[in-house]
Amino acid sequence: MAGNQNQTGEQSVNETERYLELTPKSRAIWEEAKNYLPGGDSRNSIFWEPYPFFVESSSGCHVIDADGVDRVDFINTMTTMILGHAPKVVMQAVEEQLAKGVAYNAPNEHQVRLAKILCQRIPSFDLLRFTNSGTEATLNTLRAARAFTGKSRFAKAEGGYHGTHDSVTVSLRVNPDQAGDADRPNALPSSAGLPDGVVEQVLIIPFNDTQASLKLLEENKDELAAVIVEPVLGSVGMVPATPDFLAMLREFTQANGIILIFDEVISFRVAPGGSQQYYGITPDMTALGKIIGGGFAVGAFGGRRDIMEQYDPTTPDGPSVSHAGTFNANPVTMVAGATTLEQLTPDVYRRLAELTEELRKGLRDACAELEVPVQVTGLGSLFGIHFTDGEIRGYRDVAAGNNALRHQMFLGLMNEGFLTASNLVGSLSTEMAEPEIDAFVDAFKKVLARQL
Ligand SMILES: Cc1ncc(COP(=O)(O)O)c(C=O)c1O
Incomplete structure (x- = not known):
């Protein structure tokens, strides 16, 4: 397992071998799982080489795997668990609801409670x-945008x-060599099995390239029902939009009757x-x-x-847009969601953002000390680590990073007891404080030193 000392004085370590040593039970479960599940799981987005560990339990900011290895969770179920795992206040509210039933064929009041919180907080709702x-x-x-505008492409x-x-499974993590010019990207299918015509329905714009995007949008404006965008390009790298990019999208869509x-x-x-509140731009x-x-x-x-009323069954002609779902707004989810959002006061957001900024700074300083080019991106409680010296503005910049080093760092961090997404994006939870941040930065530095 441990190798020779390298130039930083750290023992060089084969991170994969160490991971294999730490996770034999997970490996056995995974081998069994592959008999029934393609690749041994139901989420390709959380597969990593050589295999993912299987989770036994979680609590607060900790996730324990089948081999009993305890890791501090810096991804939080792809950013979901903002209060950490199994927060008492949420679990208690859920247990009370479970005793009353799980899902009904009629609405419940918890839905109204959560809807009210969201409408009060979100400018566009x-x-x-x-x-x-x-x-x-x-x-x-x-679908609503298409119904409202009578147009189809987006x-x-x-x-x-x-x-x-299907509609959005276009130009995800494409190979830049096959995706055309950066300022005029080709629309490429990101899965086999998409119906004919799906790709042609999509205009691909370069994130944060305001001028190039505007040009493409102008050329296609008569056909577009909608522009859909993540204000922080998320799972691919946690890259915040520039205010001028979002302002351009707002101005262009407003001027052209596009949603x-x-x-x-x-x-x-x-x-x-x-x-949308942070940027002051309302979609x-x-x-x-x-x-x-x-x-x-x-x-x-x-x-x-006027757009959402298309779903209203109480209108004289009934809803023009179809919408159903057996488990939509079930009371368990609604009570968990409402209870969670009630914990998320402006002060909580501020504290999370400050802690995450400390983390970003610590990671940048560690890389500067070891002379490893890095860009640490993110906003609020979100972060992304990219091993490149070029500025990260959009997908092509992310794709240009050092992927081999990224994977070794991901495995190394897991070996040291820390979990991120396999592309080194992550998010904090309210269960974390300075000690977790410092420990993560120390582990990151240690693992990075082993790679040099
Ligand atoms: C920005 C964004 N949109 C949509 C989705 C899809 O959400 P779900 O996985 O709940 O279907 C995700 C999931 O990661 C996401 O990150």
Whole structure:
């Protein structure tokens, strides 16, 4: 396992071998799992080489794997667990609801409570609907926009992730060599099995390249129902939009009768009213997920009253846009979500943002000391680590980073007891404080030194 001393004086370590040594039970479960589940799981987004560990339990900011290894969780279920794992106040509210039943064939009041909180906080929300995932939320924003405008095509950013439905499975983590010029990206399918015509429905714009995006949007404006964008390009790298990029999108869509959709499934972490409040730019529609369900499966979409009224069954002609879902707004998710959001006061957001800034600074300082080029991105409680000396503005800059080093760092951090996403993006929870931040930075530095 341990090798020779390297130039930094650290023992060089084969991180994969150490991971294998730490996780034999996970490996056995994974081998068994592969008999029934392709690749041994149901979420490709959390597969990593050589195999993911299996979780036995979690509490606060800790996740314990099947081998009993305790790791501090710096990803929090892809940014969902903002209060950490199994927070008492949420668990208690859920237990009280469980005793009364799990899901009904009639609405429940917890839904109203959560809807009211969201409408009060989010500038773009006149009305909203709940779903069971962020995927369903973005699907419905696009459907509503198409119904409202009578047009079909839409624009999204290269590298932007909006869930797993067909329309948005275009130009995700594409190979830049196959994706055309950076300022005029090709739309590429990101999965086999998309229906004919799906890719042609999408105009791809370069995130944060305001002038190039505006040019493309102008050229296609007569065909566009919507522009959908993550105000912080999330799972691909936690890259905040520049204010001028979002302002351009707002101005362009407003001038051309096109629906501007913010996908805030991740960026809702940035401020009590989401990043639209932070940037002071109000879209026509917003998609949500993750933290608003307090750890339970959830999504929500909402926006302008005149757009959302298309869903209203009490109108004389009935709803023009179809929407259903057996588990939509079930009381367990609703009570967990409402209880979670009630904990998230402006002070909590401030504290999380300050801690995360400390983390970003610590990581930059560690890399400067070891003379390793790095860019640490993020906003609020979100962060992304990119091993490159070029500025990170959009997907192509992320793709230019040192992926081999990134993977070794991910494994090394797990070996030292810290979990991030496998592409080194992460988020904090309220269960963390300076000691966790300092410990993460120390471990990061130690693992990085082993790589040199
Ligand atoms: C920005 C964004 N939109 C949509 C989704 C899809 O949400 P879900 O996984 O709940 O379907 C995700 C999931 O990571 C996301 O990050």
